[in-house]
Amino acid sequence: xxxxxxxxxxxxxxxxxxxTVTCSQNMNHEYMSWYRQDPGLGLRQIYYSMNVEVTDxxxxxxxxxxxxxxxxxxxxxxESPSPNQTSLYFCASSWxxxxxxxxxxxxxxxxxx
Amino acid sequence: GxxxxxxxxxxxxxxxxxxxxxxxxxxxxxxxxxxxxQESGKGPQFIIDIRSNMDKRQGQRVTVLLNKTxxxxxxxxxxxxxxxSAVYFCAEAGTALIFGKGTTLSVSS
Numbered sequence: 252x253x254x255x256x257x258x259x260x261x262x263x264x265x266x267x268x269x270x271t272v273t274c275s276q277n278m279n280h281e282y283m284s285w286y287r288q289d290p291g292l293g294l295r296q297i298y299y300s301m302n303v304e305v306t307d308x309x310x311x312x313x314x315x316x317x318x319x320x321x322x323x324x325x326x327x328x329x330e331s332p333s334p335n336q337t338s339l340y341f342c343a344s345s346w347x348x349x350x351x352x353x354x355x356x357x358x359x360x361x362x363x364x
Numbered sequence: 365g366x367x368x369x370x371x372x373x374x375x376x377x378x379x380x381x382x383x384x385x386x387x388x389x390x391x392x393x394x395x396x397x398x399x400x401x402q403e404s405g406k407g408p409q410f411i412i413d414i415r416s417n418m419d420k421r422q423g424q425r426v427t428v429l430l431n432k433t434x435x436x437x438x439x440x441x442x443x444x445x446x447x448x449s450a451v452y453f454c455a456e457a458g459t460a461l462i463f464g465k466g467t468t469l470s471v472s473s
Binding site: 255291292293294296341343348349350352353354355356357358 | 396
């Protein structure tokens with residue numbers, strides 16, 4: 252089954268404790284992206300990747316890092332999480348972000364205390 | 365700046381009714397439009413898309429209409445069912461992919 256898999260689904264952590272949210276897709280998509288979703292603000296892009304070893308900042312990249320060492324994986328790293336990073340995070344992939352629909356994972360709900 | 369918005373944050377319909385969800389976009393250069401459905405606890409799911417060289421596209425129980433003159437996009441759901449209850453949002457793609465904030469559709473039986 253074609254899918255985007257994120258882990259974990261839920262995560263509660265404390266300020267400053269480094270964490271990684273994993274994302275994997277099995278559709279051989281070149282494009283991958285991370286979004287955060289907050290009430291009233293909709294989906295906001297954090298980082299995206301057009302292909303292996305190519306990553307770029309989205310609209311809200313501060314406090315986040317990503318890597319794209321393999322085509323299928325695109326982990327999101329929070330080196331020193333803060334409470335304002337409490338949010339619902341989605342990973343997505345597609346053939347071409349501007350000409351084909353995104354496939355989204357089921358989300359990671361992160362709480363930073 | 366560029367924005368994609370929906371006219372109504374919530375829409376309540378009866379089971380069996382037809383639903384119409386609207387979206388206004390601001391970038392006349394956008395040439396690809398997508399509708400997503402997001403159910404509670406899940407990620408957004410692709411419903412239907414349309415390119416700017418078309419003004420209508422039909423899927424299974426869904427139709428997307430594009431009016432480029434007034435920069436308006438709509439999603440029509442025929443014979444709405446309780447399982448259609450979700451947040452629906454549009455996205456436009458031109459030089460960037462921009463998401464609208466969503467309309468919550470509630471279907472009562």
